[in-house]
Amino acid sequence: MMSTSLKWLLLLSLISTAHAENVFVTLEKDNALAIVDPIEGKLLKTVPVGQRPRGIALSPDNKHLYIATSDDNTIKVFDANTFKELGKLPSGKDPETFALNPAGDKMYVSNEDDSLVTVIDIKSKKVLKQIKVGVEPEGITVSPDNKWLISVSETTNMVHWIDTKKNTIEANTLVDSRPRAASFTADSQQLWVTSEMAGTLLIIDSQSKQILKTVNFDVPGITNDKIQPVGVIIDKDRNKGYVALGPANRVAVINAKTYEVEKVLLVGQRVWNLAFSPDQKRLYTTNGTSNDISLIDLESQTVTKSVGVGTYPWGVVAKP
Amino acid sequence: MSALTHVKTIQKNVIPLELRPIKLYCVQAMRSVKYLTLAPAIYILITLVFNLNGAQAAAKQTINIAYLTQELTPPAALSNLDPFIKEKGVIGAELGINDNNTTGEFTGQQFNLKKFIVPIDGNVNDTFVKEISSHFKYLVVNLSAAQLKPLADLPAAKELLLFDVGTSDDSLRNEECNRHVLHLLPSRAMRADALAQYMMKKRWTQWLLVIGTNPEDKLYADAIKRAAKRFNMKIIAEKTWEHTYDARRTAQSDVAVFSQTEDPYDVLVVADEQGQFGEYLDYRTWIPRPVIGTQGLVATPWHKTHEQWGAVQIQHRFLEKAGRWMEEQDYSAYLAVRAIGEAATRTQSNELPKLKDYIFSDSFTLNGYTGTPLSFRAWDGQLRQPILLAAPRSLVAVAPIDGFLHPKTELDTLGYDQPESHCQWNK
Numbered sequence: 001m002m003s004t005s006l007k008w009l010l011l012l013s014l015i016s017t018a019h020a021e022n023v024f025v026t027l028e029k030d031n032a033l034a035i036v037d038p039i040e041g042k043l044l045k046t047v048p049v050g051q052r053p054r055g056i057a058l059s060p061d062n063k064h065l066y067i068a069t070s071d072d073n074t075i076k077v078f079d080a081n082t083f084k085e086l087g088k089l090p091s092g093k094d095p096e097t098f099a100l101n102p103a104g105d106k107m108y109v110s111n112e113d114d115s116l117v118t119v120i121d122i123k124s125k126k127v128l129k130q131i132k133v134g135v136e137p138e139g140i141t142v143s144p145d146n147k148w149l150i151s152v153s154e155t156t157n158m159v160h161w162i163d164t165k166k167n168t169i170e171a172n173t174l175v176d177s178r179p180r181a182a183s184f185t186a187d188s189q190q191l192w193v194t195s196e197m198a199g200t201l202l203i204i205d206s207q208s209k210q211i212l213k214t215v216n217f218d219v220p221g222i223t224n225d226k227i228q229p230v231g232v233i234i235d236k237d238r239n240k241g242y243v244a245l246g247p248a249n250r251v252a253v254i255n256a257k258t259y260e261v262e263k264v265l266l267v268g269q270r271v272w273n274l275a276f277s278p279d280q281k282r283l284y285t286t287n288g289t290s291n292d293i294s295l296i297d298l299e300s301q302t303v304t305k306s307v308g309v310g311t312y313p314w315g316v317v318a319k320p
Numbered sequence: 321m322s323a324l325t326h327v328k329t330i331q332k333n334v335i336p337l338e339l340r341p342i343k344l345y346c347v348q349a350m351r352s353v354k355y356l357t358l359a360p361a362i363y364i365l366i367t368l369v370f371n372l373n374g375a376q377a378a379a380k381q382t383i384n385i386a387y388l389t390q391e392l393t394p395p396a397a398l399s400n401l402d403p404f405i406k407e408k409g410v411i412g413a414e415l416g417i418n419d420n421n422t423t424g425e426f427t428g429q430q431f432n433l434k435k436f437i438v439p440i441d442g443n444v445n446d447t448f449v450k451e452i453s454s455h456f457k458y459l460v461v462n463l464s465a466a467q468l469k470p471l472a473d474l475p476a477a478k479e480l481l482l483f484d485v486g487t488s489d490d491s492l493r494n495e496e497c498n499r500h501v502l503h504l505l506p507s508r509a510m511r512a513d514a515l516a517q518y519m520m521k522k523r524w525t526q527w528l529l530v531i532g533t534n535p536e537d538k539l540y541a542d543a544i545k546r547a548a549k550r551f552n553m554k555i556i557a558e559k560t561w562e563h564t565y566d567a568r569r570t571a572q573s574d575v576a577v578f579s580q581t582e583d584p585y586d587v588l589v590v591a592d593e594q595g596q597f598g599e600y601l602d603y604r605t606w607i608p609r610p611v612i613g614t615q616g617l618v619a620t621p622w623h624k625t626h627e628q629w630g631a632v633q634i635q636h637r638f639l640e641k642a643g644r645w646m647e648e649q650d651y652s653a654y655l656a657v658r659a660i661g662e663a664a665t666r667t668q669s670n671e672l673p674k675l676k677d678y679i680f681s682d683s684f685t686l687n688g689y690t691g692t693p694l695s696f697r698a699w700d701g702q703l704r705q706p707i708l709l710a711a712p713r714s715l716v717a718v719a720p721i722d723g724f725l726h727p728k729t730e731l732d733t734l735g736y737d738q739p740e741s742h743c744q745w746n747k
Binding site: 158172176197223 | 418419422423426427630633636637662665685686687691692693726728729730731
């Protein structure tokens with residue numbers, strides 16, 4: 001017979017487990033997924049997931065975890081609680097980045113070697129279409145209103161606007177050299193695109209598809225060619241945007257109304273991808289060559305901790 | 321099922337752009353005419369939007385590029401491991417044209433490459449004057465320094481922009497420089513500086529310099545000596561490999577004797593550009609010392625071991641197209657064609673003065689898959705680029721090495737920086 005206090009303790013621990021936020025990080029060279037408790041700031045465990053895991057996403061209901069295991073040429077589906085492999089999606093060769101539509105029933109994958117975007121129906125695990133895009137498609141995202149699928153091609157320097165109903169390219173915006181990542185504002189009005197070689201962030205109007213603003217970065221003590229923007233995200237109220245500056249080892253904080261760079265935060269080496277906590281109070285960064293992630297408190301705009309996770313942390317998502 | 325066959329089954333009637341012959345682009349252009357609308361006003365903007373859904377079509381702007389090279393006689397080979405490659409460079413240029421045309425499909429520009437391969441007994445200047453100079457504005461030229469000098473000095477050449485993808489010659493970038501010649505390969509000085517930076521980091525400060533008998537070997541050795549001075553390294557002895565050994569003497573015994581010196585050294589630096597003896601040195605020296613230079617650890621703009629910064633993708637694309645690894649001339653020819661493409665796309669022009677201005681402007685950046693944006697040095701036309709330090713099966717380091725600083729860009733710690741340059745454009 002269990003004592004009442006023990007029951008309470010058990011119940012409490014169950015509640016806290018259920019509500020504990022987890023940060024998932026793909027480790028490109030360890031063939032594994034790191035699971036981090038961002039509140040405690042510590043690595044909980046790593047689980048093997050497949051060869052060369054890179055892109056990562058959660059289903060909208062947070063039940064499924066999708067991981068592109070590039071050298072297995074597939075995107076694997078895992079149970080987001082038990083990390084048991086549930087299936088594989090026909091992603092095409094060498095999948096790196098992919099995006100889900102807001103409903104979570106379609107997946108769009110960049111096939112870098114073949115200059116294609118593969119559209120997958122998640123439920124049936126079938127390829128619906130392959131869309132020819134520019135050379136080396138990389139960044140991929142779907143607008144929150146589900147109108148546009150964006151594919152960014154690195155070598156063609158293009159943002160392709162793909163109609164999600166027709167799965168055809170409707171417009172193209174020429175952007176700065178080697179565009180990497182793209183992210184919509186929550187209202188789908190703007191698309192933010194980073195250009196790695198030009199060292200710029202471009203803010204594009206979704207209506208006109210024209211560039212509204214080119215943001216340049218300046219970090220004291222760092223030569224311009226080290227400033228190579230990659231990951232970009234904007235908060236849901238469109239107050240601030242955040243850009244990972246690659247080998248400049250900084251995350252830039254951008255005022256999403258005036259487009260001024262307000263601050264640069266020192267993080268780990270070759271900062272790559274970014275993710276918000278579910279409540280958007282924290283920001284997580286993967287630091288490719290220092291093998292850690294940085295935890296940033298967004299209220300105070302300070303880096304609070306770095307957590308060693310494993311070799312070549314690549315993608316990051318947070319699960320409530 | 322491989323991904324490629326996968327693609328083919330799904331898009332039966334669409335040839336992947338990579339595999340499509342260049343001439344097919346015209347057909348493709350006509351076919352897509354009804355989808356293209358390009359408001360003329362947009363042309364002048366750098367921030368262009370291309371609507372594929374309109375009703376009107378604009379005529380394609382064409383950019384014609386010539387590629388000039390001469391057939392080579394196969395040199396004496398040390399080993400059968402590396403087959404003689406007849407044409408290093410051409411396939412790189414073709415890959416560049418394909419990439420340019422993919423962008424061009426969206427922006428209404430058509431890039432054409434015409435190849436001129438002069439036979440061994442032919443005269444490159446004749447071909448240039450008769451077939452190239454009055455028809456082309458952009459010339460990718462893969463010739464030796466001895467051939468490029470007289471060609472670049474022809475009056476007709478001044479009306480073109482030449483992209484040198486065949487030489488590493490320092491005099492062509494200094495005393496003999498020309499305003500209408502850009503150099504894509506790193507100079508010997510850049511390569512030597514890259515090696516020196518790495519040796520400095522390793523604190524291998526005492527060098528034994530071994531030089532072959534060809535004139536190019538002396539030039540390479542000069543660059544090594546310049547780098548040693550620049551980075552305060554000591555060349556403890558300098559020896560020439562005379563190729564005098566006969567049947568009674570073998571590499572095994574010869575190198576051991578040859579590599580003995582009065583003073584100790586940390587590293588053996590070899591200058592043997594044609595690869596006539598350098599491969600014999602490693603593992604055969606009197607004292608165990610690494611070999612660097614033209615063999616052993618080499619300094620090169622491109623190498624098959626390189627796979628960072630998206631290099632895997634272009635390695636795959638090249639390998640698929642050529643059936644061999646990309647050589648440095650291929651890489652340079654690719655970059656030359658891409659530089660023309662980048663300038664033409666950004667300026668929406670095919671006019672030489674506009675493209676040339678853009679190429680020399682601060683806005684110009686080129687992705688070379690080496691982690692740093694590439695650009696041209698305004699003082700000598702040399703492409704700024706990182707240098708890979710590669711062993712036969714492993715990429716050892718990428719120069720500029722961390723810690724070698726420069727007020728503008730660390731890439732300018734390699735080779736002749738502006739204050740050191742002997743190039744005077746207005747000669």
